[in-house]
Amino acid sequence: xxxxxxxxxxxxxxxxxxxxxxxxxxxxxxxxxxxxxxxxxxxxxxxxxxxxxxxxxxxxxxxxxxxxxxxxxxxxxxxxxxxxxxxxxxxxxxxxxxxxxxxxxxxxxxxxxxxxxxxxxxxxxxxxxxxxxxxxxxxxxxxxxxxxxxxxxxxxxxxxxxxxxxxxxxxxxxxxxxxxxxxxxxxxxxxxxxxxxxxxxxxxxxxxxxxxxxxxxxxxxxxxxxxxxxxxxxxxxxxxxxxxxxxxxxxxxxxxxxxxxxxxxxxxxxxxxxxxxxxxxxxxxxxxxxxxxxxxxxxxxxxxxxxxxxxxxxxxxxxxxxxxxxxxxxxxxxxxxxxxxxxxxxxxxxxxxxxxxxxxxxxxxxxxxxxxxxxxxxxxxxxxxxxxxxxxxxxxxxxxxxxxxxxxxxxxxxxxxxxxxxxxxxxxxxxxxxxxxxxxxxxxxxxxxxxxxxxxxxxxxxxxxxxxxxxxxxxxxxxxxxxxxxxxxxxxxxxxxxxxxxxxxxxxxxxxxxxxxxxxxxxxxxxxxxxxxxxxxxxxxxxxxxxxxxxxxxxxxxxxxxxxxxxxxxxxxxxxxxxxxxxxxxxxxxxxxxxxxxxxxxxxxxxxxxxxxxxxxxxxxxxxxxxxxxxxxxxxxxxxxxxxxxxxxxxxxxxxxxxxxxxxxxxxxxxxxxxxx
Numbered sequence: 118x119x120x121x122x123x124x125x126x127x128x129x130x131x132x133x134x135x136x137x138x139x140x141x142x143x144x145x146x147x148x149x150x151x152x153x154x155x156x157x158x159x160x161x162x163x164x165x166x167x168x169x170x171x172x173x174x175x176x177x178x179x180x181x182x183x184x185x186x187x188x189x190x191x192x193x194x195x196x197x198x199x200x201x202x203x204x205x206x207x208x209x210x211x212x213x214x215x216x217x218x219x220x221x222x223x224x225x226x227x228x229x230x231x232x233x234x235x236x237x238x239x240x241x242x243x244x245x246x247x248x249x250x251x252x253x254x255x256x257x258x259x260x261x262x263x264x265x266x267x268x269x270x271x272x273x274x275x276x277x278x279x280x281x282x283x284x285x286x287x288x289x290x291x292x293x294x295x296x297x298x299x300x301x302x303x304x305x306x307x308x309x310x311x312x313x314x315x316x317x318x319x320x321x322x323x324x325x326x327x328x329x330x331x332x333x334x335x336x337x338x339x340x341x342x343x344x345x346x347x348x349x350x351x352x353x354x355x356x357x358x359x360x361x362x363x364x365x366x367x368x369x370x371x372x373x374x375x376x377x378x379x380x381x382x383x384x385x386x387x388x389x390x391x392x393x394x395x396x397x398x399x400x401x402x403x404x405x406x407x408x409x410x411x412x413x414x415x416x417x418x419x420x421x422x423x424x425x426x427x428x429x430x431x432x433x434x435x436x437x438x439x440x441x442x443x444x445x446x447x448x449x450x451x452x453x454x455x456x457x458x459x460x461x462x463x464x465x466x467x468x469x470x471x472x473x474x475x476x477x478x479x480x481x482x483x484x485x486x487x488x489x490x491x492x493x494x495x496x497x498x499x500x501x502x503x504x505x506x507x508x509x510x511x512x513x514x515x516x517x518x519x520x521x522x523x524x525x526x527x528x529x530x531x532x533x534x535x536x537x538x539x540x541x542x543x544x545x546x547x548x549x550x551x552x553x554x555x556x557x558x559x560x561x562x563x564x565x566x567x568x569x570x571x572x573x574x575x576x577x578x579x580x581x582x583x584x585x586x587x588x589x590x591x592x593x594x595x596x597x598x599x600x601x602x603x604x605x606x607x608x609x610x611x612x613x614x615x616x617x618x619x620x621x622x623x624x625x626x627x628x629x630x631x632x633x634x635x636x637x638x639x640x641x642x643x644x645x646x647x648x649x650x651x652x653x654x655x656x657x658x659x660x661x662x663x664x665x666x667x668x669x670x671x672x673x674x675x676x677x678x679x680x681x682x683x684x685x686x687x688x689x690x691x692x693x694x695x696x697x698x699x700x701x702x703x704x705x706x707x708x709x710x711x712x713x714x715x716x717x718x719x720x721x722x723x724x725x726x727x728x729x730x731x732x733x734x735x736x737x738x739x740x741x742x743x744x745x746x747x748x749x750x751x752x753x754x755x756x757x758x759x760x761x762x763x764x765x766x767x768x769x770x771x772x773x774x775x776x777x778x779x780x781x782x783x784x785x786x787x788x789x790x791x792x793x794x
Contacts, residue, residue, distance in 0.1 A: 118152055118153060118154060118211055118212055118213055118214075119153040119154075119212065119213065119214045119215075119216060120153070120154050120156065120208050120209060120211075120212035120214070120215050120216065121133075121153070121154070121155040121156070121216045121218050121249070122156055122157065122158065122205060122215065122216065122217060122218060122219075122229050122232070122233075123155065123156070123157040123158070123218040123219075124157065124158055124160070124218065124219045124220045124225050124228055124229065125157055125158065125159060125160060125441075126157050126159065127254070127441040127442075128157065128218060128220075128251065128254065128441075129146075129147065129155050129156065129157035129218075130147070130155075131251070131254040131256075131259050131444075132155050132218060132249070132251070132259060132263075133147040133149055133155040134256055134259070135256050135259045135260045135263065136149040136150070136151070136153060136155065137149050137150030137151045137153075138150045144200075144204070145157075145200065145201050145204035146204055146208065154208050154212070156201075156204055156205055156208055157201070158198075158201065158205070158219075158228055158229065158232060159198045159201055160228070161195070161224075161228055162194060162195055162198040162199075162201055162202050162232065163192040163193065163194060163195065163202075163231055163232060163235055164192065164193060164195055165190070165191075165192065165193075165283060165284070165287045166190075166191040166192060166193045168185050168291060170191050170193065171185065171187050171191070178295050178298065178299055179299070180296060180299055180300075180754070180758050182295075183292050183295060183296055183750075183754045183758075184288070184292040184747075184750035184751060184753075184754050185288075185291055185292060185295075186288060186747050186750065190284060192231060192235055202232070202236075205232060205236065206236050209233075209236055209238060212242075214245065214247070215233070215238070215242060215245075215246045215247070216246070216247045216248075216249050216266065217229045217230070217233075217246050217247065217248050217249065217269045217272075218249040218251065220448065220450065221250045221251070221252055221448060221501045221502040222450055222451075222452075222501055222502060222675075222676075222677060223275055223276075223278055223279040223282070223501075223675065223729075223733065224279055224675075224677055226272050226275045226276045226279060226501075227275075227276045227279035227280055227283070230269075230273075230276045231280070233246065244270060246268075246269035246270075247266040247267065247268065247269060248266065248267045248268065248269040248271070248272055249262055249263065249266055250262060250265075250267070250501065250502075251448075252447045252448035252451075252502055252503065253444075253447045253448070253508050254440065254441065254444045254508075255444050255508050255509065255510050257509070258508065272501075274732060274733050274734070274735050275501065275733045277732055277733075277739050278729045278730070278732040278733040280739070281729060281732055281739050281742050281743060282725075282729050284743065285314070285725065285742070285743060285746050286313065286314060286315075288746060288747065288750060289312070289313065289314045289746070289750070290311070290312060290313050290314070292750050292753075292754055293312035293712075293716065293753060293754070293757070294309065294310065294311050294312045296753075296754050296757040296758060297310040297312055297708070297711060297712065297757055297762065298310045300711075300757055300758065300760075300761055300762055301711065301762055301765045303761050304761045304762050304763065304765050304766050305765070305766050305767070306707075306762070306765040306766070306768055306770065307769075307770055308704075308769075308770020308771070309770075310708055310711070310765070311689060312708075312712065312716065313682075314721065314722050314725060315673050315674045315678070315682050315722055316682050316685055316686055317708075317709075317712065317716055317717055318673060318716075318717060318718060318719040318721075318722050319647070319651060319673060319674075319682055319683065319686065320686055320691050320692065320701065320705050320708065320709060320717075321709050321717035321718060321719070322642070322647070322650055322657060322719070323642050323647070323692060323699060323700070323701045323705070324701040324705060324706050324709045324717075326639060326641065326642055327641070327700055327701050327706075329638065329639055330638045330639060330641060333638035333639075335635045335636055335637070335638070336371075336377065336635070336636050337377070337379070337633055337634070337635055337636075338371065338375035338376060338377050338633075338634055338635075338636060339375075339376045339377070339378075339379055339381075339382035339631060339632065339633055339634070340359065340360065340375075340376070340382070340631075340632045340634065341359070341360035341382050341385045341386055341389075341629055341630070341631060341632070342357050342358065342359055342360070342629070342630045342632060343357070343358045343359075343360070343389055343394065343549070343551055343556050343626045343628075343629055343630075344356075344357060344626065344627045344628050344629075344630060345357075345358055345394050345549065345558075345624045345625065345626055345627070346624065346625050346627055347624060347625070348624075348625050349391075349625050349627075354613070354614035355614070355627075356547075356558055356612050356614050356615060356624070357558060357612060358394070358547075358549050358551075358556035358557060358558040359556060359557055359558065360382075360385055360554060360555070360556050361554075361555045361556065361557055362374070362376055363554075363555065366381060369381045375636075379631075379633070382631055383631060385554060385629065386629035386630070386631050387629070388552040388553075388554070388629075389551045389552050389554065389626045389629045390626065390628055390629055391625075391626065391627070391628075392551055392552045392625075392626045393551070393623050393624070393625060393626070394549045394550070394551045394556070394623065394624040394625065394626045395549065395550045395551075395621065395622070395623050395624075396547055396548070396549060396618055396619065396620055396621060396622045396623075396624070397548045397549065397550045397621075398546075398547065398548035398620070399545075399546070399547050399548075399618055399619070399620045400544075400545070400546045400547075401543055401544070401545050402543065402544045402545075402546075403541070403542075403543055403544075403564075404541070404542055404543070404544050405539040405540060405541045405542075405567075406539060406540045406542075407491065407492060407539050407540075407568075408491055408534035408535055408537060408539075408540075408567075408568040409531065409534065410454040410455065410492070410493050410504065410531075411454055411455075411456065411493055411504035411505065411506050411528075411531050411532050411535065412454065412504060412505045412527070412528060412531050413451050413452050413453055413454045413504060413505065413676060414432075414433065414436070414449055414450055414451055414452070414505065414676040414677075415452070415648055415651075415652040415672075415676055415679065416454065416652075417432060417436070417449075417505060417524070417527065417528065418432045418433070418644075418645075418648050418679075418680065419645045419648050419649055419652075420527060420645075421523070421524060421527060422643065422644035422645035422648065423645045424523075424527070425520075425523050426644075426697060427520065427523075427524075427644075428644045428680075428683070428684075429644055429648055429679060429680035429683055429684070430680040430681065430683070430684040431520065432524060432680070433449070433450075433680045435520045435521055435524045436449035436450075436505070436524060437449060438521060439521055439524065439525055439528075443510075443512070443515055443517070443521070444508060444510050445507060445508055445510055445512055445515070445525055446505055446506065446507055446508060446525065446528055447503070447504075447505055447506050447507075447508060448502050448505070449505055450502075450676050450677040451502045451503065451504060451505055451676060452502075452675065452676040453498070453499055453500060453502055453503050453504055454493070454504045455493055455494070455495045455498040455499050455503060455504055456493050456494050456495075456499065456503050456504050456506065457494070457496050457499045457503055458494050458495075458496050460494070460503070460506075461490060461494050463509060464487040464536065465487040466509045467506070467507055467508075467509055467532070468482065468485050468487050468533065468536060470507075470509055470510075470511050471507065471529055471533060472485075473511065473513070474511055474512055474513050475512075475513055476512070476522075476525075476526055476529065477526070478526060478529055478530055478533065478571070481533075481570060481571050482533060484537055484538070484570070485533055485536040485537060486536050486537075487536055489535070489536045489537070489538075491534075491535040491536070493535050505528055506528065506532045507525070507528055507529045507532055512525060530571050530572070533571060534568040534571055534572075537567050537568035537570070537571065538565060538567040538568070539565070539567050539568070540563075540565065540566060540567040540568060540569045541563070541564045541565035541567060542561045542562060542563045542564060542565075543561070543562045543564060543616075544559065544560075544561050545559060545560050545561075545562065545612075545615045545616060546558075546559045547559070547615050547618055549624070551626050558612050558615060559612065559615070560612040560613055560615045560616070562613065562616055641695075641698040641699065641700065642698070642699040643697045643698060643699060644683070644697070644699070647683060647699055648679060648683075651672050651673040651674060651679050651682075652672040652679075653672060654667065654672045654673050654719045654722075654723050655667035655668070655723070657718075657719050658718075658719055658720050658723055659718060659720060660720045663720060663723060663724060663727075666727065667723055667727065672723075672726065673719055673722050673723070673726070674726075686705070689771070690702055690704055690705075690770070690771025691704060691705035691708065692705060702771070703768055704765075704768055704770065704771060706764070707762070707764040707765040707768050708764075708765070710762070710764035711762030711764050711765055712757075713753065713756055713757075715753075716753070725742075725746075728741075728742045729742070
């Protein structure tokens with residue numbers, strides 16, 4: 118008998134649906150026609166044991182007990198899913214062959230592996246376990262995956278990586294949460310002060326941003342624009358050129374090169390008035406931009422937050438429904454934006470389905486070419502899972518809610534863009550000499566909208582369409598455009614007359630315009646920009662060598678955990694919303710101030726994520742990762758115990774009622790803040 122163990126019931130049912138009939142659906146499992154059994158976990162049905170499992174004295178929170186470092190790690194069944202563990206145990210004893218069908222990611226790998234280990238599957242059977250990787254719950258995709266079973270042993274490094282993450286988070290969370298909560302209580306704060314190796318640096322990002330804004334002092338700076346025409350009598354078309362200060366102006370500029378002395382800018386304005394402007398340099402360059410890659414979860418969450426003001430948790434929940442309930446998309450918790458080449462054969466069927474669907478997108482797919490292969494199809498960049506794309510199933514007869522429609526439309530559009538031509542344009546840059554000063558102007562002249570035609574409702578003006586698409590994010594970094602970028606975009610799109618210029622041509626400066634501006638503070642975090650910060654954490658790392666090592670995709674947390682981490686910070690009262698903005702509460706600020714800076718900055722967590730990825734790639738061992746963490750806990754606990762957190766004095770816990778109730782019953786129930794990241 119073959120036993121399939123899926124990660125959750127929906128996946129188990131999808132597997133059973135393509136196995137021999139008739140089926141006998143029982144409590145916690147399905148028996149298929151040939152006698153094989155399909156059962157499932159319900160997410161993690163095992164969890165790390167609480168400290169008291171390692172010693173009764175750990176029930177009481179005391180500094181002298183810290184740090185708590187288990188000699189032999191223990192797991193315990195979750196109370197609500199004990200019965201399902203019993204179902205798996207019973208069938209595991211009878212199974213001749215076991216198929217691991219966890220989700221295709223780090224946690225999905227560990228989730229089933231730890232059950233097999235906990236139930237003491239024999240070494241012989243463990244070595245023979247097969248791995249089933251499913252990213253599309255539609256029958257055809259499941260059948261295909263069943264014909265491509267792999268050895269589960271090949272995925273052990275992924276499992277070890279997840280195990281190391283789980284244990285390290287336990288050590289860090291249990292010990293620092295207890296230490297800070299004990300010290301906070303001595304300072305008068307009656308509440309649990311949860312600390313996590315991911316949640317705390319994320320909170321630190323928001324606290325630091327809030328303070329940077331609060332302490333920001335706006336200062337004026339000045340720019341000069343020249344309004345150029347072909348001659349003195351011409352009124353249109355105009356060219357707006359921007360003054361570029363020379364080296365002689367440096368004493369009058371700030372560290373970012375902005376002119377801060379108004380008299381200098383006024384002098385330039387008066388000098389260029391009614392003066393000839395000679396074209397000293399003119400370049401015309403044909404350029405093209407390929408379609409943005411299909412989505413991974415973070416990129417989708419960022420885009421959905423910008424377009425629909427949907428928070429990360431909501432996007433993930435919607436994606437899970439589209440994947441499990443409606444079977445319209447592939448596995449959503451993906452960190453990859455590339456596709457395996459074997460998926461390219463499905464392109465005609467998926468595109469045909471989208472053309473026949475009732476989505477607004479359907480009318481725009483006339484130029485899609487299913488034979489066009491974009492840079493998205495690269496086997497070398499696909500790991501355990503691939504980018505999120507639509508399946509072949511049509512949404513036409515499904516009753517999707519508005520959230521589901523919006524997210525599905527985004528995923529479909531991003532996929533469809535892979536089959537459109539590149540966005541092509543001519544970039545024109547011109548330099549002008551006016552009264553001895555250098556002025557520049559640029560513009561982009563669109564020759565082919567290509568994939569960008571999918572992203573704009575208006576086709577009346579190519580130039581207008583181009584301007585509308587400046588904000589389309591193709592990476593996490595695009596999620597927080599600066600005002601300078603917006604100014605440059607505006608200048609580029611307002612100078613179409615540059616196309617008619619020639620080198621050496623003389624124009625006429627009708628007038629100079631002085632623009633007085635104010636330096637602006639950074640923006641408060643939003644769901645989109647906070648996710649972008651978490652996925653591109655290298656920008657916030659202070660350690661220069663580490664910053665150089667980290668990739669743009671190395672971030673805080675994983676695709677599967679980021680939404681939950683942000684949501685957790687809100688639930689614990691450390692973050693709050695003001696419209697679309699995310700702010701730290703007084704409690705959140707007090708917590709950050711009470712911790713050593715190493716705990717509140719992303720550097721340490723970024724190192725962890727880097728090492729965890731290296732474990733999965735066999736470039737680092739479990740011991741090499743865990744030993745330094747265990748060693749550092751002694752120093753951190755000692756540091757926290759030496760002083761009381763004055764930053765928490767006078768603050769009330771947002772969880773005060775629940776905390777008081779736990780204190781009256783048992784100190785063992787303070788677990789809510791420990792094993793979470």
